[in-house]
Amino acid sequence: MNAGADLQTAVLDTLEEVKATPGAIVPIDEIGSVGRSEVDIEGRVKTLWTPSHPSIAQVGLLEDETGTVKFTSWAKSNQPWLAEDDVVRLRNVAWNYYGERVSVALTGWSDVVFPSSSQQPR
Numbered sequence: 001m002n003a004g005a006d007l008q009t010a011v012l013d014t015l016e017e018v019k020a021t022p023g024a025i026v027p028i029d030e031i032g033s034v035g036r037s038e039v040d041i042e043g044r045v046k047t048l049w050t051p052s053h054p055s056i057a058q059v060g061l062l063e064d065e066t067g068t069v070k071f072t073s074w075a076k077s078n079q080p081w082l083a084e085d086d087v088v089r090l091r092n093v094a095w096n097y098y099g100e101r102v103s104v105a106l107t108g109w110s111d112v113v114f115p116s117s118s119q120q121p122r
Contacts, residue, residue: 023091029066031095032102041069041104042089042115045082058082062090062104070098073106080112089113
């Protein structure tokens with residue numbers, strides 16, 4: 001525990017450290033507050049729509065209990081194909097602001113995991 005800190009401050013400081021740890025699942029509504037350029041998130045594919053450019057394999061919304069985030073899977077990243085309602089863990093996704101909203105991108109360094117089923121990548 002932090003010397004001289006009250007319990008609530010120590011708990012909040014510890015939670016911030018855990019969120020900043022690579023590999024820790026970050027709630028969607030907290031992506032923009034993480035002090036690194038890549039995060040691990042988990043949620044359900046809420047919707048998919050037609051990509052606007054051939055360099056984009058898939059684009060859609062991922063949601064968890066805290067919010068939604070737009071994701072883009074680049075064609076060159078060779079990621080598994082996602083379907084609406086898939087529950088996925090996206091590891092090492094790059095995040096950035098697009099306009100005033102946070103969005104994430106699956107790159108060649110990202111991993112897609114289907115934790116709630118034995119579903120195999122397509």
